[in-house]
Amino acid sequence: MRKFPEGFIWGTATASYQVEGATREGGRGRSIWDTFAHTPGKVAQGHHGDVACDHYHRYLDDIQLMKDLGISSYRFSIAWPRVMPEKGRVWVKGLDFYKRLIHALLEAGIRPAVTIYHWDLPQWIEDDGGWNSRETVSRFREYSEILFRELGDLVPMWITHNEPWCASILGYGLGAHAPGLCDWRRAYRAAHHLLLSHGHTVRLYRELGLKGEIGITLNLTPVYPASSRPEDVAAAHRQDMFQNRWFLDPVLKGAYPEELLRRVDAVVGGFDAVQPGDLEVISAPIDFLGVNYYSRAVVADDPADPLLGVRHVPGEGPRTEMDWEVYPEGLYDLLSRLRRDYGDVPIYITENGAAYDDRVEGGSVHDTNRIEYLALHFAAAHRFLEEGGNLRGYYVWSLMDNFEWAFGYTKRFGIVYVDYETLARIPKDSYFWYQQVIRDRAIAP
Numbered sequence: 001m002r003k004f005p006e007g008f009i010w011g012t013a014t015a016s017y018q019v020e021g022a023t024r025e026g027g028r029g030r031s032i033w034d035t036f037a038h039t040p041g042k043v044a045q046g047h048h049g050d051v052a053c054d055h056y057h058r059y060l061d062d063i064q065l066m067k068d069l070g071i072s073s074y075r076f077s078i079a080w081p082r083v084m085p086e087k088g089r090v091w092v093k094g095l096d097f098y099k100r101l102i103h104a105l106l107e108a109g110i111r112p113a114v115t116i117y118h119w120d121l122p123q124w125i126e127d128d129g130g131w132n133s134r135e136t137v138s139r140f141r142e143y144s145e146i147l148f149r150e151l152g153d154l155v156p157m158w159i160t161h162n163e164p165w166c167a168s169i170l171g172y173g174l175g176a177h178a179p180g181l182c183d184w185r186r187a188y189r190a191a192h193h194l195l196l197s198h199g200h201t202v203r204l205y206r207e208l209g210l211k212g213e214i215g216i217t218l219n220l221t222p223v224y225p226a227s228s229r230p231e232d233v234a235a236a237h238r239q240d241m242f243q244n245r246w247f248l249d250p251v252l253k254g255a256y257p258e259e260l261l262r263r264v265d266a267v268v269g270g271f272d273a274v275q276p277g278d279l280e281v282i283s284a285p286i287d288f289l290g291v292n293y294y295s296r297a298v299v300a301d302d303p304a305d306p307l308l309g310v311r312h313v314p315g316e317g318p319r320t321e322m323d324w325e326v327y328p329e330g331l332y333d334l335l336s337r338l339r340r341d342y343g344d345v346p347i348y349i350t351e352n353g354a355a356y357d358d359r360v361e362g363g364s365v366h367d368t369n370r371i372e373y374l375a376l377h378f379a380a381a382h383r384f385l386e387e388g389g390n391l392r393g394y395y396v397w398s399l400m401d402n403f404e405w406a407f408g409y410t411k412r413f414g415i416v417y418v419d420y421e422t423l424a425r426i427p428k429d430s431y432f433w434y435q436q437v438i439r440d441r442a443i444a445p
């Protein structure tokens with residue numbers, strides 16, 4: 001058996017807009033995802049988060065599932081529109097749901113890990129410029145301060161942002177996510193303001209003297225050249241800079257990759273969002289780095305590509321329902337690279353999991369493919385630990401099937417199946433497999 005260390009944190013993760021529902025309850029205002037999902041053509045089959053998994057009302061049953069699973073921590077996000085529903089209005093009572101949730105988690109012996117921002121920006125802030133506007137940085141700090149003052153003594157682990165790459169590139173550059181804009185200048189500005197708001201919030205956390213730990217979660221994708229040809233190796237370097245170093249370097253080294261700045265100049269005519277002192281704020285020391293890993297990228301040189309001169313080629317591994325290659329070696333390579341290039345920063349895998357075409361058969365869901373996926377990735381994490389890697393914990397994405405953004409409810413990532421007709425929860429075989437891993441604190445060789 002491959003044993004994990006004593007005290008290793010096993011968890012599951014969700015996010016507010018993806019599971020809560022109750023979008024009109026508790027004084028919640030509209031988010032950019034309410035607007036985006038209710039815009040025809042943006043989300044598969046017109047799906048939206050109005051009900052989602054109804055976690056807002058069913059959280060006690062869901063916590064019982066977590067307790068039976070045996071996890072030691074649950075990662076979830078707070079919906080900013082519940083606290084700042086409209087311009088000029090702070091609604092601290094909007095936190096009542098989270099206070100109930102957190103107290104119930106603590107009573108169940110489960111450590112709350114709170115993501116402050118997981119993409120559901122209040123619509124009124126987007127109307128004021130959203131992440132393209134530097135004003136949003138100070139609004140995020142104000143929002144964070146409310147959370148810290150109301151929940152700071154209860155919550156031991158804080159994540160400022162989830163995947164700022166997605167929030168900026170998909171939301172402002174490619175238009176695939178809310179707010180659905182296709183403007184590279186806004187995308188670069190949004191990325192900078194997301195990072196800047198992270199830095200200010202870390203500084204605030206220190207100023208308030210709170211005793212927990214704070215970090216940021218980045219979606220990281222190791223990049224491999226399609227061949228050993230020098231032009232493919234150079235293409236992989238460019239993709240790595242765009243996919244990973246764009247966020248890793250400012251947060252952990254206090255500087256953007258020089259080549260990225262040159263490319264930004266070429267593509268959008270300058271990085272006008274950066275002001276003196278910004279990078280020092282962004283690189284405020286963090287207690288951990290949250291890593292979301294799903295798959296790798298394989299790229300070849302392609303001069304026809306205007307942005308980076310790269311072309312993605314499919315890896316040779318099996319695919320998940322998201323058409324992502326199953327490549328567990330990429331997790332080991334990624335963790336090793338972080339240790340090599342960024343030092344021994346403590347790491348949590350804050351998301352890892354897979355979507356498969358799950359079917360209920362006789363009241364069960366035999367998701368052997370997801371068990372295989374998780375077993376391979378747990379083994380990759382274990383290999384990193386065996387080599388002295390500073391890995392603190394592992395949060396499986398996701399506790400339950402939920403709203404998978406532009407794919408709506410058509411993609412199932414949960415270890416618990418959700419029947420969207422009845423909202424009944426059905427633990428999948430992977431839930432029971434994970435339960436045993438946690439009990440053994442080990443995986444089979």
Ligand SMILES: OC[C@H]1NNC[C@@H](O)[C@@H]1O
Binds near residue numbers: 015351397403404
């Ligand atoms: O695509 C699966 C997950 N990836 N990271 C962010 C989450 O919100 C997604 O559901």
